[in-house]
Amino acid sequence: MVKDTEYYDVLGVTPEATPTDIKKAYRKKAMQTHPDKHPDDPEAQSKFQAVGEAYQVLSDPGLRSKYDQFGKDDAVPNAGFEDAQEFFSTIFGGDGFKDWIGEFSLFKELNEVAGDYDENGNPIAPKTEEESAAGGTAADGTVANHDRKKKMSKEQREKLFEMEKKRREEVAKQVDELSQKLTVKIDDYLLAVKENHVDEFTSKLDQEIEELKLESFGMELLHVLAKVYKTKANNYIMSKKTYGFSKLFTGTLDNARTVKDTYNLLSTGLEAQKAMNQMSEVNAEELDEYERAKFENMMAGKALGVMWAMSKFELERKLKEVCNKILSNKSVPSKERLLKAKALIFIANKFESAKRSPEEAEEARVFEEMILGEQKKKQK
Template sequence: MVKDTEYYDILGIQPEATSTEIKKAYRRKAMQTHPDKHPDDPDAQRKFQEVGEAYQVLSDESLRKRYDEFGKDDAVPQQGFEDANEYFSAIFGGDGFKDWIGEFSLFKELSEATEKMNEEENGTTTDETDMMKHDGEKKSDSSSSKKMTKEQRQKLLEMEQKRREDMMKQVDELAIKLNEKVDQYILALNGNHLDEFTRKLDQEIEDLKLESFGLELLYLIARVYKTKANNFIMSKKTFGFSKVFTGTRDNARTVKSAYNLLSTGLEAQKTMEQMSKVNPDELDQYERAKFESNMAGKALGVMWAMSKFELERKLKEVCNKILNDKSASKKERLAKAKAMLFIAEKFSKARRSPEEAEEARVFEELILGAQEKQNKKHSVL
């Protein structure tokens, strides 16, 4: 028996619900009550906040235990409840994949890029004002104001150096975590309890596919693991000769990925230019909803393509670090490669129901909308 069922009732679940069921319920209720879907309801924000608070408590094992035993008043997070909109953006923003891919920078990159653009716009405005004071009028040719200064170039170089250092740090950390999972598989296989390992992995996959771009991330990880593991196994069977072929093939795929990224960006830019000529206020409710959905989809597509390109490079380095580790014997590394193939096979079989697929699409668009609002909020501060 639980002392209070209010939070369970808000999410529409039973007190015996599993962590995955709680997560699914929050996803569904968050979409149903999101203020963007109820612009004429003055209570929309309150209802959305209640859903967020319920999930913040029930998704935390210790808080849920206190809630079940003592009720709401004794189950308040130490730092207080987070703002529902910020929590909404963060909770399914890819954090569940952190042990597999490190920091997923999809929305982080967008936020930093927005802040950078705002800084540059402010800097240009200031420069133009100074020019007007000095010359008495704004120069018709503003190309000189767009050139990067020595300080700006230095700052960009420092940012790129830091990005590379952060990347290598993540590679080291992810290699340790993947090695642990691989060793768990090998122990389970040798100890005849592979069913237990598989059951835990299947449960993790069920949780991961609920994340933003969860299915796409699972497939991306599977593709990299499968490619790197098969290449390693083949190279050992052919005494390393196959590396010439597989290396060339991998390089070709990298070039293709870069080309696809460029194509996606150009296509999105063209679409945005066309859509910028449209005045949303002149559209009816249906046309405006379609317009906004198209805008959100294009923006998500560009961000996803950029993040995927960087992520593939990171995961390949992680696999290389494990499979090329000379401190492990050839036999041990072959076993690790086979473990990667097992994980890749499980990840590649993950599926969403039609209902889950539609929920994922709507949820990702709502997350993008919430993130854009947050960016605007930061740019004002």
Template sequence: MVVDTTYYDLLNIETSATSLEIKKAYRKAAIKLHPDKNPNDPDAAAKFQEVGEAYQVLSDETLRAKYDKYGKQESIPQEGFEDPAEFFSMIFGGEAFKDWIGELSLLSELSKSAELSGYSDNADKKKDTKTAGTGSDESKESNESKKQKLDTTENGHKSSTEPRLLANGENTPGNQLTEKELEEKKRKEELEKFEEECRVKKIETRNELSKKLINKLSLFTETDMKDDVVESFQTKIKYEAESLKMESFGLEILHTIGHIYKTKSKIFLKNQTFFGWGGFWWSMKEKGGVVKDTFKTVSAALDAQRTMEEYTQMQQDNEYHAKKEAEEEEAKKQANEEVSKLEKELEEVKKEQQQQKSQDKPAAETEGSSTGDSQLKEGQEAEGSVSKSETKEPAKHTAEELAEMEKYLMGKVLAAAWNGSKFEIQGTVRAVCDNILEDKDVSLETRVARAKALRLIGDVFVSMTRTEAEAEEARVFEELVAEASKKREKKKTPTEAEQQQERAEHAS
């Protein structure tokens, strides 16, 4: 019996869940709760941390057994919990491909660049606005604080930078602009420094990958390269590829690397022929592929953004309907009270009419008729004004539709991340191939041998497939991306007549 189900509840799974179900649940929760996807949620980092801890415990059979029997305290790893961000990255990419493509850093670099460029200032401004409107007490404290700072400045107890910005004891608009310019200059310098660090790191990574690839190719290039060596070399590469294909997107990465190896090999070997015309054609084809991949990457990012906006609109639509239903309920309550009041008044009028019936019957009938006509006319006018004021309202979405859209959005975001990562992989692999094939420190014969070895590896990687059983285990995120690539059937927006009929049924 499980004494504590907290970790299971965090992943939204049963206590009897298998390791594969735990992995799927974690990856789904990690994408949903990642701080980068929830910039406006101050608790996002804590939630992401908790989910990471839950997976680290439940994915380890020993720790899971301790947790089921004794609870949280007895299941903490001896070395402590890993950083959830690093653990998250490791689960998606893993260390398996590190010797082939290095460490993927494009998404983290983009996030850091956006931060240094000031794209996160809007959120800070919103927070400042909320803080400014909390009450008069805070305003008084702020004014007193400013006054104290000004007094301190006039007495000469501030740092040397403050008098420069507050010339003559006054904070003029010109000085404010200077302060802003200094901040922008500092931010720009930090961004340039970060970009230079990324550039240097990228060069170092590619040089290191080139050395590792040369060592792998040496099993073929430093032999007599006969048929038995070719078979042995490809067998070894295939053995490694069998393990790599089981990683998340492992098969897609293998195919990507394989196609680039084959293309680079063809370009180099064709360039050694008469005038190198064949190499020129393949080189142009490769450049066309780069343009196509760039377009796909940008399109995937824009598609994810559009889907996010659509999901946000669905939430706003439901908020509109929730507010409207609350207003209608309040109006209905007031209408019932008015009806009760009118019924009482009508009873009193009837009593008065009965008393005066014998004395002034014709006058009463005439008055009643005119009153009825005026009431009927007012009712018709009111009905006409209501019909005129009716506007086309947004559709109301069910919980199932929102859940489906959330899953669809997750797939779109993941597809954008995958396309960005794939673009980075392609750039890295192409650069590494250029390094080893255009290395003038070795002979042409050696470079030709390297090109042939690349072609052999490419043939193996491109030919890799998964069985149905292997696909069931490995295709966790691939399924989300595949579903996101399909055209989603949008719910048909109800016509105005259908909306009126629905309101009439609701009223009855």
């Protein structure tokens, strides 16, 4: 028996609910009660906050245990409850994948450099002393940014160079960390095979996949992992069978895929830019409620498409380096690396077979659009 069921009732689950059940329930309730969906309800924010507090307690094993035994007063986080809006935008932001993919450093760099460019992507020249003193206006009182020549300054070039250097160092660090973590997972699988308890390993992995499916772009990330793991592992196995000659072919094929991915990335960006330019001509204030919602969803979808294409491109390159680090480690015997390649294929197949129900797919679409909305609010 638990002392209090209020938090369970808020999420619509029983005290016997698993962590995954609680996470799914929070996702659904958070979308149902989000203030943006109830602009005319003065109590919308408090309802949304209640859902966030319930999840913050029930998702923490220690707090949940205290809550079950003693009730709400004894189950408060040390730093207090997080703001519901902040919590909403981070809880499904991909943190569950950190041990598999690390971080998307590209987004951080885009945010850092965004202020140096105008809305069309052109570099903004540094303000003159006169403009800086006048708060960005020229001597005649007009805004001077659009009159200045769109030429990158020495300071901007140096900043971009430093950012690229920092990015490469960060990626190299992540590759080292991710290869170590993936090696542990591979070794766990190989030990399970050796000791004949693969079912136990599979059950644990299946449970993790169920939770990863709930993350933003969860299915897409699982399939990217599957694609890279399977490709790199199969290439390595083939190279062993052909005494390394297949590397000439697979290397060329990988380069061709990279060129194709680069082209697809640029095409996505150009198509999105074209769509954005067309939509910028629309006065949203003149649209009725239905058309406005349709317009906003289209904008969100285009933005998500570009963000995902850029992140996916960076991620695939990073994961390939992780696999190369594991499969090309000369300090590990070739036979052992062959087993590691087969373990990668096993994990890839599990990731590849992950599916969402139609209901989960629709929830994911809406949730990702709402996450994008929260990110836009933060940038303002």
